[in-house]
Amino acid sequence: MSLSVDIEHRFDGFTLKAAFEAPPGVTALFGRSGAGKTTLVNAVAGLLRPDAGRITLKDRVLLDSAAHICLPPHRRRLGYVFQDARLFPHLSVAANLDYGTRYASGGGTAMSRSDVIDLLGLAPLLDRRPRHLSGGETQRVAIGRALLSRPEMLLMDEPLAALDATRKADILPYLERLKTAYNLPILYVSHALDEIARLADTLVLLADGRVHSAGPIRTLLSDPALVPVLGVREAGAVIDARVTHHADDGLTTLRIAAGDLYLPGVQAHVGDVVRVRIRAGDVIIARERPKGLSSVNILPVTVTAVQMGDGPGAAIALDAAGDALLARITARSARDLGLQAGMPCFAVLKATSVAQASIGQHLP
Ligand SMILES: Nc1ncnc2c1ncn2[C@@H]1O[C@H](COP(=O)(O)OP(=O)(O)OP(=O)(O)O)[C@@H](O)[C@H]1O
Secondary structure (H helix, E strand, O other), rough: EEEEEEEEEEEEEEEEEEEEEEOOOOEEEOOOOOOOHHHHHHHHHHHOOOOEEEEEEOOOOEEEEHEEEEEEEHHHEEEEEOOOOOOOOOOHHHHHHHHHHHHHOOOOOOOOHHHHHHHHHHHHHHHOOHOOOOOOHHHHHHHHHHHOOOEEEEEEEOOOOOOOOHHHHHHHHHHHHHHOOOOOEEEEEEEEEEHHHOOOOOEEEEEEEEEEEEHHHHHHHHHHHHHHHHHOOOOOEEEEEEEEEEEEOOOEEEEEOOOEEEOOOOOOOOOOOEEEEEEEEEEEEEEEOOOOOOOOEEEEEEEEEEOOOOOOOOEEEEEEEEEEEEEEEEEEHHHHOOOOOOOOOEOOOOOHHHHHHHEEEEOO
């Protein structure tokens, strides 16, 4: 286990009482505004001293209120990337990076300055001042500075929240590379499920200062019971698929265990494994294999669970030859089709419904 957290903290009108474990990889803290994400990550960083609790990173105790241990931030060996990058405005990018190196605590990731510059594409920016950088570039420098402090874990609090969709799409591949190239555990705070679905291995779902659910991302994103918590529009499973062919008409063929998927605009090489997020609302269920349909993605599946919602909707969990999928249909359709666990049927996906933004490089 990389990080283990069990803390309590009370503000006027808000109580945080949360425990979770972050294994190696990217652990996402997800929850609505005010759920307690920043309070929790600040407690891990040492920027907030919780009323009570214990936090360990690998075998080091960062906080143990019973033993009166509370390491100051600079002794925790953590890199912190904030939503507002907090670069030094009077220093060049190079000097901002040097600042990270100067305060390297040692022991953490052994990335050299040139590794970091390459990984984050910073070479053309080194002589610039922060005011001459775009939002995405600024965040890349902030990440570089945090990495050069040789942290044992990176804490990222809404690092992309201030960026527009295009800049966000620009920076996500860098985060994916960071994750795959270096074995650095990351605690990633976000209220954007699309980012989390692309990056995270583990999901910790916070609600009202408590951990509502925690576990592997694939399990939680395909759990029909969590659809109302994750948001009915955003909920959807992630699956890994291998790129097998790019056709001249722009459609890419991706292989999953249940068959082939045909999706537009997949920017990955043949042979690459990519993570594809399929929103529950984009999946239609048919009892028999549909004929004469414009959709090209029809997969044989088995219903694994039916979750009727409080309103007109129902969430249906599906097994596609070992890959979990989720569909959101009306409760009326679920009843009319007589859907129940164990029933074989077909999942229909519109090719254009899986946006490029939902496709990320494979994160083992
Ligand atoms: N210093 C403080 N004093 C009093 N209350 C605070 C303080 N910091 C946070 N809170 C309260 O604690 C609750 C959790 O805040 P927190 O910032 O941790 O939530 P969050 O999940 O990060 O939200 P957001 O996504 O909006 O950043 C909120 O109700 C907030 O008003």
